[in-house]
Amino acid sequence: MWQPLRRALYRFYAGRLHAQLRDMAMPRHVAMVMDGNRRWARQMGFDDPRIGHRYGAEHLDEVLGWCAEAGIRHVTVFLASADNMRKRDPDEVDHLMQMIETVVAQRLSRQTSLWQLHLAGRLEVLPDSTRHALKLAQEETRSRNAEFHLTVAIGYDGREEIVSAVRCLLEEEARSGATLDDVAQRLSADAIAAYLYTGGQPDPDLVIRTSGERRMSGFLLWQAAYSELHFCDVYWPGFRKIDFMRALRSYASRQRRFGA
Structure with a gap:
């Protein structure tokens, strides 16, 4: 008796949210911390909480579909x-790593996938098979004339990314014969940003973290300097479309200041 009523109420509320969002400004780039897979599995009564990683990996496919529907063309996931x-x-x-290889990389490699894959992080810390699967998926999606771009942050640390970017910039300048004083005079935020893992991509407008945690955990420390933050209490595998639309509504209702 209650289940049909709950489903009807859910559809009604989802429709109302969708109508509210119709004329609102949508983010161009959404970043997501997919947190709470193991806690969700325990909550659901699974004996092995690691199974939450499979449900979490499979759920990414659905969430990317919601992003495409909303016209969000850039997504980064941690x-x-x-x-x-x-x-x-x-x-x-x-x-x-097995879930990433068999679910995330394989699904992105499908010809029906809308998304072009980009990678961010220290891939050398990954197992050989995971690194190979992700790089293969990246290569296979690179040739697509894709309008949608997915960046997967794996083996990632925001502070290490900034250090790596500065190091790469200094090495490039040294190869061109520049002195340290020359570099210091020309150094700018844009010059460093070009050497980040995400160089050439827009910074995220909105960062969503599931599971109720209210911290960034080193995620996109440079890129998210002016991002709007939304923390959701549900665990990632239980993150519903109405939760996603609420995050978009919260974003659209804010006045972005960009540090002002």
């Missing part, structure tokens, strides 16, 4: 930090 790779239980890391 799959695993450099600290995750170093500090978590090796069996859990192996399980997560």
Whole structure:
């Protein structure tokens, strides 16, 4: 009795949210911290919380569909930090990497996928098979005339990214014969940004983090300097379309100041 009523109320509320968003400004680029996979699995009663990683990886496909429907052409997702790779239980890391290989990389490689894949992070810290699967998917999607761009942050640390960008800039300048004083005189935020993992892409307008955590965890520290932040209490596999639309509504209702 209650389930049909709940579904009807959900559809009504989703329709209302969709109508509210119709004339609102949408973000060009949304970044998401996909947090809470294991906690969701425990909440759902699974004996092995690692199964949450599979549900989380599969859910990404659905969320990308919502982004495409909303006309959001740039999405960045945080799959695993450099600290995750170093500090978590090796069996859990192996399980997560398998999900990335068999779900994320394979689905993005399909000809029906709308998304061109970009990678951000220290790929050398990944297992060989995961690194190969992601690079293959990146190569296969590169030839597409894609309007939608997905950046996967994996083996990622925002501080390491900035250090790497500065190092690459200095090395390039040194190869051209510039002195350190020359570099110091010309150094600018735009010059550093060009060497970030995300160089050439727009900064995120909106960052969404699921699971109720209210912190960035080193995610896009440079790029998200002026982003609007939205923290959602649901775990990633349970992140519903109405949760996504609420985040978009919250974004559209804010007056962006860009540091002013």
